[in-house]
Structures are given as structure tokens and as C-alpha cells.
Amino acid sequence: MSSDACCLAEARRVAIFGGTHGNEMSGIMLVSMWTKNDSEIRRSSVHTKPFICNPRAVEKCTRYIDTDLNRAFTAENLSTPPGDELPYEVQRAKEINQLFGPKGSPDAYDVIFDLHNTTSNMGATLILESSTDHFILQMVHYIKKAMAPESCMVLLTEHPQLKYATTRSVAKHSVGLEVGPQPQGVLRSNIFESMRMIVKHALDFIEMFNSGVEFPACRVEVFRVHERVDYPRDTNGNISAMVHPHLQDCDWEPLNPGDPMFQTFDGTTIVYEGAGPVYPTFINEAAYYEKHQAFVTTCRETLSVNSIRNNTK
Numbered sequence: 459m460s461s462d463a464c465c466l467a468e469a470r471r472v473a474i475f476g477g478t479h480g481n482e483m484s485g486i487m488l489v490s491m492w493t494k495n496d497s498e499i500r501r502s503s504v505h506t507k508p509f510i511c512n513p514r515a516v517e518k519c520t521r522y523i524d525t526d527l528n529r530a531f532t533a534e535n536l537s538t539p540p541g542d543e544l545p546y547e548v549q550r551a552k553e554i555n556q557l558f559g560p561k562g563s564p565d566a567y568d569v570i571f572d573l574h575n576t577t578s579n580m581g582a583t584l585i586l587e588s589s590t591d592h593f594i595l596q597m598v599h600y601i602k603k604a605m606a607p608e609s610c611m612v613l614l615t616e617h618p619q620l621k622y623a624t625t626r627s628v629a630k631h632s633v634g635l636e637v638g639p640q641p642q643g644v645l646r647s648n649i650f651e652s653m654r655m656i657v658k659h660a661l662d663f664i665e666m667f668n669s670g671v672e673f674p675a676c677r678v679e680v681f682r683v684h685e686r687v688d689y690p691r692d693t694n695g696n697i698s699a700m701v702h703p704h705l706q707d708c709d710w711e712p713l714n715p716g717d718p719m720f721q722t723f724d725g726t727t728i729v730y731e732g733a734g735p736v737y738p739t740f741i742n743e744a745a746y747y748e749k750h751q752a753f754v755t756t757c758r759e760t761l762s763v764n765s766i767r768n769n770t771k
């Protein structure tokens with residue numbers, strides 16, 4: 459055991475969230491399946507809790523009832539007194555914070571995986587909120603290696619303005635899993651199986667970590683959120699162009715200055731005018747029309763990850 463490894467507590471309490479958005483079917487079906495029979499997610503050193511976050515939205519097969527649950531875990535929402543008049547998702551956020559948090563406290567769950575689907579052609583993507591959580595970064599490194607030659611991308615949402623208050627943020631360590639393309643309300647077997655495999659690798663990693671395995675220092679390639687790009691709009695605020703066919707489905711591929719970005723209804727091309735190459739993702743995500751986001755640009759970077767080991771072994 460090397461002496462410079464960063465010592466961390468074991469991760470005993472782990473939750474797997476599905477149905478944070480009620481129309482993202484892979485996570486909903488996996489979590490429902492694991493609620494009935496947890497043999498697949500059981501590990502000897504871990505208590506793993508499968509949990510449906512927004513049951514009313516799942517029942518209606520809609521993203522949310524009153525407001526987006528995955529934006530609701532703000533300090534303000536979590537601290538205001540409870541009440542029936544609050545939006546359903548704000549009430550639910552408070553309940554989830556009681557069950558799996560409180561956010562920022564020592565009583566919070568060790569790890570939360572939150573399972574999402576996207577209509578974008580992103581493939582399997584892990585979403586991280588922090589570039590300094592070496593436990594999660596080591597997990598990501600492990601998952602990427604276990605998945606090879608299939609790729610698993612990493613989106614880092616750490617950004618002073620663009621970060622949002624996610625359901626998973628109540629845990630000490632959190633990771634989002636976004637797999638696409640899959641239409642809203644639809645189950646695709648390839649997407650379901652890909653998500654299932656990543657959860658398996660993640661739980662295997664936690665089991666190994668808890669048992670005392672040391673994970674050596676490594677490097678992880680991530681794509682850090684840079685800017686949100688909205689659709690072109692007319693003076694009434696209606697969309698006046700679509701994602702250009704050369705950009706559609708090209709998540710994670712470089713977009714260079716001068717490259718086609720949008721196509722108006724009369725066929726005019728609107729090009730990207732940024733300074734250098736960016737890597738767009740969440741291209742044409744259905745849920746983001748209302749958020750005024752056609753895609754998000756990212757910048758590629760490589761993070762150095764500390765070696766870690768469990769300090770109780």
C-alpha cells in the first residue's frame with residue numbers, strides 16, 4: 459500500500475435513482491426491476507437502495523408534474539417550511555433530502571447514481587459535478603476501462619453559472635448516468651443494457667474499494683460544460699431554425715468555426731462563429747426546448763486523479 463494514497467471512508471450506503479424524470483424509461487425500468495429483485499445490485503460490503511424519485515411523473519410518463527425535480531435541490535427549496543401548496547417536485551425534493559441527505563451533512567448517503575436517458579446521440583455518458591471528487595473520478599476511470607472498447611464519455615457540469623441543483627446532489631458523492639439516444643417514453647434494449655452494465659461496473663468498483671483495493675493515480679478525459687446554445691428565434695420567441703443535419707447526432711465531435719450549426723426553414727445555413735473548436739453535446743435534446751437550449755458546448759480536458767484507498771483497512 460503506497461503512503462501517498464488519499465485515504466477515504468468506505469462507501470456503505472449507495473442509492474440508485476430512476477425516474478427523476480418520469481419519461482426516461484431505462485432507469486425507471488431498471489430501478490423497478492431491482493426493487494422487486496435486488497440480486498443483481500447486491501454486493502457484500504454495500505447496502506444498495508433502488509429508488510423511484512418522481513412516482514407521479516412516472517405514472518403520467520411525463521418529465522415532471524409542476525417543475526423539473528432535477529433543478530429543485532436548491533438551498534432555498536430545501537430550507538423553506540413544508541406545505542401542500544408547494545409545487546409537487548419541491549415537496550418531493552424535501553422528502554428525498556430527508557431520506558438520502560440532508561445535503562451537505564455527514565448523515566447523507568455515500569453515493570447516489572441517478573439514471574437518465576437523452577434523445578441526443580450521446581452514447582453512454584457519466585455526468586460529474588466536481589473535478590475534485592477523486593473517489594468518483596477513480597470510479598469513472600474504472601468504468602471506462604471496463605467498458606472498453608465501447609466508449610463512455612464524461613460530462614463535467616462544474617461551472618459558476620451553468621451548474622444546477624440535482625437530485626443526486628444530496629449524496630456525499632454523486633454521479634449522473636445519461637444514456638442515449640432513446641425517445642421519451644420509449645425503451646430500447648441496447649440503451650437499457652448499456653445502463654445496466656455501467657451500474658454493475660460502478661457497484662463492482664465500490665465493492666473493490668471497500669475491500670481495501672488501492673486504485674493508483676490516473677488521468678481521466680472529461681468534457682467540461684462551456685456554453686448553452688439556444689435555437690435561433692423570431693421576435694415572438696418561436697424557433698426559426700433546426701439543428702443542421704451536419705450537426706445532428708454528432709455529439710462529442712469537434713465543431714469548428716465556420717461549421718454548420720442550424721438550418722432555417724427556408725434552407726439557410728447558420729454557422730458556428732466561436733473562436734476555436736468546441737465539443738457539442740445534448741444536441742437536440744427534447745427536454746431542453748423549454749429550457750431554450752439546442753445543445754451545450756464543452757471543452758476537452760484531462761484531469762489528474764489521486765490514488766485512493768479505504769482508510770479503514
Ligand SMILES: CC(=O)N[C@@H](CC(=O)O)C(=O)O
Pocket residue numbers: 479528574575576577585624634636743745
Ligand atoms: C435529458 C436530461 O434530463 N438530462 C439531465 C442531465 C443531468 O442529470 O445532469 C437533466 O437535464 O437534468
Ligand SMILES: [Zn+2]
Pocket residue numbers: 478479482573574575
Ligand atoms: Zn433526465
